[in-house]
Amino acid sequence: MLNETRRTKTVLYVGLALFALWALIPYIWVLRTSLLTNFAAISSDTGYIPALESLSLVGYEQIWDRYNFTTYFANSLIVSIAATLISLLFSIPGAYAFARLDFPGRKFLFYTAVFTIMFPWIVITIPVYEVFFFLGLINTLDGVTIAISIFVLPQTIWLLQGFFRQGIPENIEEAALIDGHTEIGAFLRIVLPLSAPAVGAAALFSFLTAWNNFLWVFVLTSDEEVRTATVAIHYILGSDVLRQWNALMAAVVLLVAPPVIFYGLSQRYVGEGLGGV
Known part of the structure; x- marks a missing residue:
């Protein structure tokens, strides 16, 4: 009985975590894109987890200054x-x-x-x-x-x-x-x-x-x-x-x-x- 309760809680927490991740994906993607260079942001070769050389704060600099x-x-x-x-x-x-x-x-x-x-x-x-x-x-x-x-x-x-x-x-x-x-x-x-x-x-x-x-x-x-x-x-x-x-x-x-x-x-x-x- 105790194992079934733990199993039920585990399934519940995993489901909630997946749902939260699904809900947060658009926001994570917005933050990810804002930290990329202009070329990396529109390139299809940029991975879901971009390389370090693709990261930049140039987007924030442009939006403030330009x-x-x-x-x-x-x-x-x-x-x-x-x-x-x-x-x-x-x-x-x-x-x-x-x-x-x-x-x-x-x-x-x-x-x-x-x-x-x-x-x-x-x-x-x-x-x-x-x-x-x-x-x-x-x-x-x-x-x-x-x-x-x-x-x-x-x-x-x-x-x-x-x-x-x-x-x-x-x-x-x-x-x-x-x-x-x-x-x-x-x-x-x-x-x-x-x-x-x-x-x-x-x-x-x-x-x-x-x-x-x-x-x-x-x-x-x-x-x-x-x-x-x-x-x-x-x-x-x-x-x-x-x-x-x-x-x-x-x-x-x-x-x-x-x-x-x-x-x-x-x-x-x-x-x-x-x-x-």
Whole structure:
């Protein structure tokens, strides 16, 4: 019986390892190609495990120096961090109000916000462009940040209100009120610190959405100075980089690195935060 259990576990672990390897192959291939010379990246003679003489960092050098990726990368960081902070600034009190307060139209407003999550963004690109053009926010990082924040906000509200409603008992706030705290004081001193895992999960979600956003940056910008890295790769594809796959894959690696690092640092908080939803 014990041998059968061990055999079953071994088969399970081997199957999981093979599945993980299969899922990671595209990412490994991207990293491999980014570390090759231009000739080795397109040569059919290059093996799955390339020779040492085929390895080079020239792809990263080209993407930084030749294609001004420093500006695009910095723009992505600015937009993503700003959009994350703005969405949290409005979604935390908004989600708490939906979860705890009883006011006229509460359900209607909440379900309206949830409905916007399911609404295809592509359908409203023209109205959004016209509004932002009227406000003078076209070709500005402010406009891109505001657009992304607006469309991330309903999703973070939905995520946080679930945690406030199910993850934190109401008697904690009642005890704080009995101790002399005001409602705002109880929220800031007790509820908000206890909600740190959920806020961390919402921050990660907002950052990833803003970092990977393509549509609004593509629609609202045309100048290179305000492009983010996601849109920049689209334009690089139309250049002669089509013959330089090592540079293109280097750009992809650089684009993927910050979200992976951010997730690795906040993984523990994300699990705790999503557990209360």
